[in-house]
Amino acid sequence: MSGVTETRSPVSQSLSAFYEQRGVPADAWHIGPEHPALENVAIDLLGRLPGRQVLEVGVQAGGFAAPVIAAARDWPGFEYTGVDNHAYANAPPFALLQAFLQERGIVAPVRFVHSDAGAFLSGAGPDSFDLILLDHDKPCYPRDLHLVLSRNLLRAGGVVLIHDVLGNARDAWRVCQRVARLHGCATEVRADVPEGLGMVRYGERSPASSATRAWMGARLSLGLWRHQIRMSARHAAGRALRALGLR
Secondary structure (H helix, E strand, C coil): CCCCCCCCCHHHHHHHHHHHHCCCCHHHCCCCCCCCHHHHHHHHHHCCCCCCEEEEECCCCCCCHHHHHHHHCCCCCCEEEEEECCCCCCCCCHHHHHHHHHHCCCCCCEEEEECCHHHHHHHCCCCCEEEEEECCCHHHHHHHHHHHHHCCCEEEEEEEEEECCCCCCHHHHHHHHHHHHHCCCEEEEECCCCCCEEEEECCCCCCCCHHHHHHHHHHHHHHHHHHHHHHHHHHHHHHHHHHCCCC
16 A cells, blocks of 8 residues: 555554553554654644644544654644444543553643534534544544534634545545535545555635535435445444354
8 A cells, every 4th residue: 555654653652652552452452554644743733724623523542642742742733533323343441542641741622522523523613623534433433524514513724634535445535525515625545654554634625616515515425324224234234244153
């Protein structure tokens, strides 16, 4: 996959060592090859954006959160919110990540929220964030991008980052690009981040009509509902086969 492999940052190395020292099983946390390129893009953006309120949807092991918080903790106006529903096995409890930050004296306005992405975004207020990272369940990306843009969760000049757009989220990214255009946003892809990083810049073009955007929102919700039904049926079939000793 396109991208530049980089050496782990000191913060990522410390986080890995922390999990190992705490006896967290290797399959219960994961810091992927997109680090540190992913957080380096975000840190660079935060240095140039009008504000510094960050939302990460899909915290998992904190491979993005810890370096960003460590780098920007003393910047005026910096705040970090991390959301995860801990559906994935490699998402340790938030208490571990908080302990890592505390042990290293990393103090900053930080909050972690155990929530489904759609529920959190549906309840967030307008103009709440300057930078949002979506890095969770790939089929949810288009719906969640639509929620971000239709609810005006970004401040003027804000950016949404979407990971894996050259990998597992390739199909979802195509839909995200259509969503972005409907909302008057420009898009680009950073291939220097492993698996690709999509960037959606808020409010750079004229949006489509409100009726067209509402129609797109309904289509996205229906598509995600169908996906969830298929996945539930697949999981149920898998459980039945395991119960019968056939898997």
